Amino acid sequence: MEFQDRGHGLFSTSLLVQGTLIGNISMEDEYEDTKDTREKEKEDTMIFVEQGGVIQSNLTNVHTVIINGQIRGDISCVKLIVGSTGIVLGNIDCSSLYV
Numbered sequence: 001m002e003f004q005d006r007g008h009g010l011f012s013t014s015l016l017v018q019g020t021l022i023g024n025i026s027m028e029d030e031y032e033d034t035k036d037t038r039e040k041e042k043e044d045t046m047i048f049v050e051q052g053g054v055i056q057s058n059l060t061n062v063h064t065v066i067i068n069g070q071i072r073g074d075i076s077c078v079k080l081i082v083g084s085t086g087i088v089l090g091n092i093d094c095s096s097l098y099v
Contacts, residue, residue, distance in 0.1 A: 014046045017053040017069065025057045043078075051085045058090070065094075 015025070025047070046064040049055055053069035060076045067086035080094040 013044050014048070017047070017049045017055055020054045020056070022056040025055065025059060049086070051083075 043063050045062045046066070047055075047059060047062055048066045049069035049071060051068045054072070055070070056072045058073040058075075059065060059071065060074075062077045064079045064081070065071075065075055065077045066081045066083070067088060068083040069085070070087040070089070072089045074090040074093070075088065076093040078094060079096045079098075080092060081098045082088060
């Protein structure tokens with residue numbers, strides 16, 4: 001069975017995708033609007049796409065992205081880890097890349 005969510009997804013610390021997620025995904029902005037606080041809270045954000053999971057969206061404002069499934073969209077993060085079954089169909093902008 002395949003789960004599909006279409007729309008806008010908002011999360012504050014971590015997101016686990018096992019099915020298919022289509023839409024906009026962004027980090028919830030519920031913290032103080034100071035640069036130091038925002039950077040500290042951003043360090044805790046992570047998206048994990050399991051094998052068989054699919055995200056069709058651009059990913060931005062996330063610290064760590066771990067892909068064992070598939071992402072169809074651009075990724076902008078600090079650390080990107082692509083496992084042996086991971087697929088990225090898009091542009092990558094990150095500080096650290098592990099394949």
